[in-house]
Amino acid sequence: MEKFKTISSTVVPLPIENVDTDQIIPARFLKATSKLGFGDNLFRDWRYDKNDQPNPDFVLNNPTYSGEILVAGKNFGSGSSREHAAWAIAGYGFKIVISSFFADIFKNNAMNNGVLPVVVSEAFLAEIFSSVENNPKTIITVDLQNQTVTNTATNKSEKFDINSYKKECFLQGFDDIDYLLAKKQIIEQYEDKQSDVAYFLTT
Amino acid sequence: MKKTLFEKIWDAHVISEVNDGPTQLYIDRMYCHEVTSPQAFDGIRKRGLTVFRPKQVTCIPDHNIPTINQEKPIEDPISRHQVQALDSNAKEYNLQYFPMGHNKNGIIHVVGPENGLSLPGMTMVCGDSHTSTHGALGAVAFGIGTSEVEMVLATQCIFQSKPKTMRISVNGNLKDGVSAKDIALYIIAKMTTGGATGYFVEYAGSAVQALSMEGRLTLCNLSIEMGARGGMVAPDETTFEYIKGREFAPKGEEWDKALAYWKSLPTDEGAQFDKDIAFDAADIEPMITYGTNPGMGLGITESIPSLDSIDEAGRISFVKSLDYMGFKPGDKMIGKPIDYVFLGSCTNGRIEDFRAFASLVKGKKKADNVVVWLVPGSWAVEKQIKEEGIDTILTEAGFVLRQPGCSACLAMNDDKVPAGKYAVSTSNRNFEGRQGPGARTILAGPLVAAAAAITGKITDPRTL
Ligand code: SF4
Numbered sequence: 001m002e003k004f005k006t007i008s009s010t011v012v013p014l015p016i017e018n019v020d021t022d023q024i025i026p027a028r029f030l031k032a033t034s035k036l037g038f039g040d041n042l043f044r045d046w047r048y049d050k051n052d053q054p055n056p057d058f059v060l061n062n063p064t065y066s067g068e069i070l071v072a073g074k075n076f077g078s079g080s081s082r083e084h085a086a087w088a089i090a091g092y093g094f095k096i097v098i099s100s101f102f103a104d105i106f107k108n109n110a111m112n113n114g115v116l117p118v119v120v121s122e123a124f125l126a127e128i129f130s131s132v133e134n135n136p137k138t139i140i141t142v143d144l145q146n147q148t149v150t151n152t153a154t155n156k157s158e159k160f161d162i163n164s165y166k167k168e169c170f171l172q173g174f175d176d177i178d179y180l181l182a183k184k185q186i187i188e189q190y191e192d193k194q195s196d197v198a199y200f201l202t203t
Numbered sequence: 204m205k206k207t208l209f210e211k212i213w214d215a216h217v218i219s220e221v222n223d224g225p226t227q228l229y230i231d232r233m234y235c236h237e238v239t240s241p242q243a244f245d246g247i248r249k250r251g252l253t254v255f256r257p258k259q260v261t262c263i264p265d266h267n268i269p270t271i272n273q274e275k276p277i278e279d280p281i282s283r284h285q286v287q288a289l290d291s292n293a294k295e296y297n298l299q300y301f302p303m304g305h306n307k308n309g310i311i312h313v314v315g316p317e318n319g320l321s322l323p324g325m326t327m328v329c330g331d332s333h334t335s336t337h338g339a340l341g342a343v344a345f346g347i348g349t350s351e352v353e354m355v356l357a358t359q360c361i362f363q364s365k366p367k368t369m370r371i372s373v374n375g376n377l378k379d380g381v382s383a384k385d386i387a388l389y390i391i392a393k394m395t396t397g398g399a400t401g402y403f404v405e406y407a408g409s410a411v412q413a414l415s416m417e418g419r420l421t422l423c424n425l426s427i428e429m430g431a432r433g434g435m436v437a438p439d440e441t442t443f444e445y446i447k448g449r450e451f452a453p454k455g456e457e458w459d460k461a462l463a464y465w466k467s468l469p470t471d472e473g474a475q476f477d478k479d480i481a482f483d484a485a486d487i488e489p490m491i492t493y494g495t496n497p498g499m500g501l502g503i504t505e506s507i508p509s510l511d512s513i514d515e516a517g518r519i520s521f522v523k524s525l526d527y528m529g530f531k532p533g534d535k536m537i538g539k540p541i542d543y544v545f546l547g548s549c550t551n552g553r554i555e556d557f558r559a560f561a562s563l564v565k566g567k568k569k570a571d572n573v574v575v576w577l578v579p580g581s582w583a584v585e586k587q588i589k590e591e592g593i594d595t596i597l598t599e600a601g602f603v604l605r606q607p608g609c610s611a612c613l614a615m616n617d618d619k620v621p622a623g624k625y626a627v628s629t630s631n632r633n634f635e636g637r638q639g640p641g642a643r644t645i646l647a648g649p650l651v652a653a654a655a656a657i658t659g660k661i662t663d664p665r666t667l
Contacts, residue, residue, distance in 0.1 A: 017520045018396055018496055022634040027613045031267070031281040033241035033288045045636050050622070073520070075397040078430065078496070079634060081332040082239060083348035104366075104400055104432055105332060105346055112350035122516075163364070165224025176350070177250070180358040183219065183227065187255075187360055190218050190229055 001114045003173040007095055008141040008152075010067035012059055013132045019072055020079035021106065025088040038084055039091025060092075064136045068095045071128050071140070075099075077106025086113045096142050098149065100125045111166055112175065118142055118149055124158045127151060144170055205474040208437050209368050209403050212343045212468065216326045218360060225362040230259070231325040233355045234311045235298075237264040237289040238615070239330030243352035244292040254296040256359045261320060262293040262300045265310045266615050270578050270605035273304050282616065309581020309607040312336035312549035316420060317583050319449030323438040323465040328355060333549050333631065334433070335426040339419035340446070341438030341468055343403070346427065366432045367401055367477040370470075372408030375484040380665045382559065383418035384551055384629065384648035386410065387425035388490035390482065392500035400430030402478065405470065410484035411436060416445035417555040424550045425631055428497040437469035489664060491536055492633050492646040494524040499633075503651060503663050507534045527635055528643050529623070536645075536661050543626035544575045544656040545638070546649055548612035551629035552580025554587045556649040561596045563653035563664055569601035570659030576618055577602055578610040602656070614639045627655040 029041040046058045054061040070089065076099040077085060086109040089097065097110065098118045107117045120128075131138045131153035141150040144167060150157040162170075169175060206214070218227045235243075240262075247253065254260060267282035277283040286303060293300035301307040307314060312333055315321040323341035328334060330352045337344035347361065354361050373386055391398075404426050406419075414422065419436045426434030436442075443462060446452045453461040488502030501507070510532045513521045525532065530539075546552075546560050557579065569575060577597060579585040585607055588594050594604055611618040612630040614637070620626045622641025629652050630637075633644035645661070654664040 015519070016523070017517060020496065020634050022632070022637050026636050026640070027615050028640075030238050030615065031285050033285060034245070035242050045640060050640070074516070075400075075430075078396055079332070079632065081330060081334075081346035081348055083242075083330075083350060086348070101397060101400070103397070103430060105348060109348035109350065112348060163224050165221045176362045177246075177354050177357055179221075180227065180354055180360055180362070181252075183360070184358070186218055187229070187358060194215075194229070 001169070001173045001175055004114070004116065004144055004170040006141065006143045006145070007068055008139050009069050010065070010137055011069040011071045011098070011128070011132055011140050012065045012067055013129055014059060014070060014072040015129050017073035018075045018078055021077060021082050021085040022079055024077065024085040025082065030082060030084050035087050037091065038088035039093065042088040042092045068093060069098060069140055069142070070094045070096070071098045071125070071132070073099065074101045074122070076102050077110070078103040081105045081109070083109045083113070086110045086115055090115050098125070098128065098140070114170070116142065116144065116170060118160050120149060120158050120160060124151070124156070127154060127156065205471040207368050207470045207474045207476060208341065208405055208435060208468055209343060212324055212326065213365065216343070225364045227360050228326060228363050230328050230355050230359055230361055232320065232327045233260045233352070234315060234327070234329035234334070235260060235262045235289065235352065236266055236311055236329070236331060237285045238266045239349050240292065240352055241285065241288040243330070243349045243356055246353040247356050250357070252357050254298065254356050257297050258299070259359060260298045260356070261315070262289055262298050263308060263311045263314055264289050264303055266609045266613065268303050268608040269616050270576070270608050270610045270618055273606045279617070306582050309579070309583065310549045310552060310609055312424065313552055313580030313584065316340060316416070317449065317581060319446055319452030322446065322452065322461070323442060324468055328361065332427045333424050335431070336420050336424040336549055338426070338433050338435035339416065339423040340442055341435060341465065343433060343435065345433040366403040369399060369402040369404045369431070369478040369480065370476040371404055371406055372481040373406070373410040373484050374408040374481060375410060377410055377484045377487065380489055380650055381487050382648040382650065383414055383421040385487055385490040387422050388492065388497065388500040388646065389487045391425060391429045391498050392490070393482070394429040394498070396428060396496045396498040397430045399426070402431050404431045404434045405476070406434060406436050408481065412439065415555060416441055417553045420553065421550055425497070428631060438465045439469070489648065489651050491651060491661065493528065493530055493536055494521070495527055495633055495635050496524070497631065497633060497646060499524065500646070501536060503536060503661070505536070507532055507536070509533045537663060539661045540625070541627050541645065541655050541660060542573060542624040543620050544573055544652050545578070545611040545626055545628040545630060546652050547576065547578030547580060547610055548630035549580060550631045551649050552578060552584065554584050556629065557584070557588050557593050558591070559649040560653045561593045563650055563667060564600040564602070564657055565596050567600055567657045569656055572659050573656055575602055575656045576605060576611055578605045579607045581607050611638050613637060614642070620644070627652050627661070
């Protein structure tokens with residue numbers, strides 16, 4: 001994983017609630033056996049019409065909006081556990097998703113793929129949407145070290161939460177498996193102990 | 204300290220805790236299907252690792268497999284490639300494997316419980332959100348992403364932050380014609396699709412206790428549709444009777460020991476939940492959805508909400524959703540014509556669901572204008588359908604039974620609902636395009652599906 005630094009970027013606004021993983025990446029694109037290429041089909045059915053022509057009304061096809069930050073309505077990423085949704089978002093080039101609420105599994109998946117989910121208050125989210133509507137070149141800054149997100153149009157900032165372990169992973173660019181592998185010994189000790197209590201669980 | 208069912212199982216599986224970080228949790232069993240596992244197997248290969256505990260990993264292809272001609276190779280080359288990838292990974296790492304056509308093949312969440320692979324007290328994961336199904340046995344089971352599948356392959360552990368606990372009780376007696384699916388759709392409609400996010404739910408109350416194991420599996424299956432990490436029901440006599448004698452369940456002395464352990468699992472009296480909610484079983488009608496998320500559900504005799512009853516922030520999504528469905532605010536659902544019916548999936552693809560469907564269509568005829576897909580959740584279910592003579596009832600009513608798999612639940616195989624067409628589906632998701640690009644999904648239980656298959660429109664099964 002790449003080390004995460006402070007990001008200042010214009011944003012792509014998606015003011016829709018309950019964007020589910022079937023919209024982020026429809027099931028028919030889940031058949032690949034590698035992690036590459038999913039960005040091309042991000043929001044496929046909103047982005048392209050039936051004849052595979054870009055739908056000019058969809059925000060990703062509107063050259064006015066671009067950037068490394070996706071800003072989405074409440075409850076983003078609900079639905080399936082498909083990590084392909086996170087690969088599609090990362091593959092498209094987003095490094096951050098801002099919303100007032102994320103579905104659990106999506107949030108984990110995003111973090112495991114170097115995409116930072118940033119939870120802001122509903123009021124702050126609404127303000128970002130209106131700033132961007134007034135000026136699509138509005139810059140949003142996410143400072144992970146200080147856990148702040150700033151709307152430079154209004155100069156307002158908000159703190160966001162992230163546990164210190166995950167924060168460290170992002171800042172240092174390491175992942176969970178590196179950490180777990182270092183714990184093999186205590187895993188084996190646990191298994192020995194478990195085999196006395198409830199051996200049928202692990203056989 | 205008094206503990207909940209969830210806490211007892213969770214605590215027994217904690218290996219370590221990272222300071223202000225996640226918990227390292229031991230996983231007793233992992234299921235892998237072909238869609239979410241290939242990148243995880245590649246991952247461990249690239250790191251020069253092998254599968255840490257191969258005996259605790261079961262591989263079953265289900266999402267892509269066709270529901271006719273399974274004896275032939277899969278026609279779609281990309282689907283075939285994905286199933287082959289699982290095949291070679293299962294063989295390379297010597298994992299338990301039920302390939303396409305095997306008598307234990309079927310949808311993972313149907314196969315696990317019916318073979319005694321999923322047991323009370325276990326932690327179980329799969330790269331699939333409906334892993335919550337297995338919680339019905341009194342276990343902690345939840346869906347994970349592919350990076351997490353890789354973690355479990357490599358270490359049999361996973362990093363998780365501890366969810367909060369919620370108890371949802373349903374008390375009293377269910378009305379006639381109301382099934383576990385209706386309870387679930389009712390709860391989700393009340394809770395909304397994000398209402399249980401961050402929580403692990405225990406279902407309790409007399410109406411839940413009275414459910415069969417199959418009904419409990421259906422109920423827990425849908426937990427994820429309100430955002431919950433998982434759902435569970437305390438193990439009791441119904442659970443033990445269901446498990447006893449199943450192929451991979453403990454036997455003899457092991458059984459006694461297991462049973463003693465399982466009996467210690469139910470929530471202690473007086474244990475605290477972070478949230479405790481109760482519903483009255485008598486309020487629940489046969490349910491149906493009208494929109495594009497499972498929280499948009501109604502009693503079948505009710506009307507779609509009017510625009511001004513929806514709060515302002517939600518209106519754009521509400522209108523977008525109804526546009527997609529071709530419905531108007533205030534519309535009645537009863538009487539709306541439909542084009543497809545799907546009975547199956549990990550929600551309603553079990554024997555009881557087929558019995559319910561057959562009980563209603565018996566002696567009647569399928570409506571001419573409807574295409575009906577009846578897809579058993581596993582080969583074991585298919586066998587039982589035949590043994591019980593249910594297939595004869597179905598054939599006489601003009602239906603054809605297909606071969607097991609996920610099928611039209613997510614339309615990764617050829618069972619796709621065409622754009623603009625309406626499908627009454629016993630599956631779990633009515634998202635845009637879920638059953639094929641442009642397909643319009645109306646979720647319901649097996650009885651409502653049967654009534655629609657007979658009449659060609661949305662019909663209250665209690666009137667037939
Ligand atoms: S039946 Fe549907 S929900 Fe269940 S595992 Fe298959 S695709 Fe997922």
